[in-house]
Amino acid sequence: MQIQKTVFISYRRKNMYMARAVYDDLHKRGYDVYLDIETGESGDFSQTILQQIDARAHFLLILTPSALERCTHPDDWLRREIEYAMERQRNIIPLRFENFKFEEVQHFMVSDRLKLLPSYNSVKVDDEYFEAAMDRLRSPNFLNRPIELVLHPASPAVKQAAAEAEAQVAAAPEVTPEQQEAERLFESGYRKSRLLGDYTEAIADLTRVIELRPDDAEAYHWRGLARFNIGDHEGIFSDLKTALHLNLDDLRAPIIRSMIAKQEGDLDLALFEAEIGVHQNPNDSEAFHRRGYVRDEKGDFDGAIADYTEAIRLNPKFGLAYNNRGIARRKKGDIDRAIADYTEAIHLNPQFVMAYYNRGLAFEKKGDKTRAIADYKAALRINPHHISARKGLDRVKKSK
DSSP: OOGGGEEEEEOOGGGHHHHHHHHHHHHTTTOEEEOOSSOOSSHHHHHHHHHHHHTOSEEEEEEOTTTTGGGGSTTOHHHHHHHHHHHTTOEEEEEEETTOOGGGSGGGOOSTTGGGGGGSOOEEEOGGGHHHHHHHHTSTTTTTSOOOOOOOOOOHHHHHHHHHHHHHHHHSOOOOHHHHHHHHHHHHHHIIIIIIOOHHHHHHHHHHHHHHOTTOHHHHHHHHHHHHHTTOOSSHHHHHHHHHHTTOOTTTHHHHHHHHHHHTTOHHHHHHHHHHHHHHOTTOHHHHHHHHHHHHHTTOHHHHHHHHHHHHHHOTTOHHHHHHHHHHHHHHTOHHHHHHHHHHHHHHOTTOHHHHHHHHHHHHHHTOHHHHHHHHHHHHHHOTTOHHHHHHHHHHHHHO
């Protein structure tokens, strides 16, 4: 096998079908491709994976909106694969699937090596033009480029593992259009909820994912958070409890348990779980945001502001953190800085109903009735059924 035809595919399990599509295209064209679809992350897995990277010239990285989120954790396996491939100077080729943008996920690339990812020559992969993207991948600029590196021979055990992985892929059921659609919709819903703050549209996408994959813990998790963020309390905790029941990973579980405890009125337990979340996720903006929310509920406004500020440092585009920091500042009486926070939240998401409503409240408190009316009207244009904005508008008009 020529060096140029040896490939390792690195991906999140959530993006299995995207990785399978790339594997199938390359495999049928004679490439020696390693794609693990069964192995757990044990010690044996570690040695197998690292030796497979050593034994292959090309390292293909499947990038979707959710792919890099867990890379804030030093022990995350995708992060370890990426950084090891960089260390071993493999030919790294990021495959940017639809809706992936490096600028939206910069806050997940926390290490010096991860920060280098945008500098690699990458291939954009659109659903409608998949074959064209694969043709480009096999061009002289990517897989067909001259390779000058030392490949490290795999041990007999690792060769056997590679053969078994190939057999597993071959024996796996054919990917269905429904599975591909569910994967695409999940990434769309995740991006809208986690990265853009477009919660209503996120709920629509994630509801469709759940219809297609009723056992998808991640879809329940992100739909629950989206519902929480728009104040739709009917299904929030059903979604979050279902996510936990379906074995949501341990790193996210404390954040969800904190939300459930808060809803059940146990603020001490909610803060305890939030503290665990921050300890386990020291580079995760959502963990600090959750603790800030509980601190605010307990009346610790300074602690809440500190947590929201750290969440914003970790994710400068975290519009909800700006909004909630504004709430804490308003409660402290710091109206001008609260208004600045709401304004930034609106700048990040012009459809952010709650930010308009909260800024309207702040202007009303300042006695600026004209701007308060404008913000309440803006909130109602986006959501005509926003009861609090309607009450605020009526209240200010009557007081003029």
